[in-house]
Amino acid sequence: MQPNSLTQGSVAKTLFRFACPFLVANVLQSLYGAADLFVVGAFCGAQSVAAVSTGTQVTQIVTSLVTGLTLGSTVIIGQYTGQGEYGKVKRAIGTTLTVFACVALALTAGSTALCLRTGSAPFLMIGALGTLFAALGGKKGLSNLRKACKI
Numbered sequence: 001m002q003p004n005s006l007t008q009g010s011v012a013k014t015l016f017r018f019a020c021p022f023l024v025a026n027v028l029q030s031l032y033g034a035a036d037l038f039v040v041g042a043f044c045g046a047q048s049v050a051a052v053s054t055g056t057q058v059t060q061i062v063t064s065l066v067t068g069l070t071l072g073s074t075v076i077i078g079q080y081t082g083q084g085e086y087g088k089v090k091r092a093i094g095t096t097l098t099v100f101a102c103v104a105l106a107l108t109a110g111s112t113a114l115c116l117r118t119g120s121a122p123f124l125m126i127g128a129l130g131t132l133f134a135a136l137g138g139k140k141g142l143s144n145l146r147k148a149c150k151i
Contacts, residue, residue, distance in 0.1 A: 029063055
């Protein structure tokens with residue numbers, strides 16, 4: 001049996017090993033929301049706690065949406081790679097990146113409009129700066145992605 005084979009061996013063990021990172025990611029996301037609630041609860045009133053609670057649920061939904069899109073894209077790309085259809089692999093990767101860019105633009109436009117309308121532009125600025133640092137940190141991952149896409 002190959003060390004990373006998903007088609008051979010015990011189904012339960014393989015499924016657990018495959019699902020474990022997703023379960024851990026969901027638990028970490030929930031802990032992140034709980035930490036937000038703890039900090040806001042310690043320093044702010046009930047309205048702030050309610051706002052953070054609602055925001056945490058929206059973040060969880062968006063995270064699940066992105067995870068689902070990622071899994072679906074991975075399946076399609078994996079099928080084309082297994083079939084040796086490298087032209088289709090490149091097209092699937094391009095389509096995936098386009099879909100993610102459209103989702104990111106829609107979420108950015110919606111959150112920006114909401115922040116400007118509610119007067120929470122400082123929060124928007126803090127989030128934007130955090131995104132900038134995350135993007136700079138992800139530059140290494142992008143160079144690895146470029147190497148991986150050279151088929």
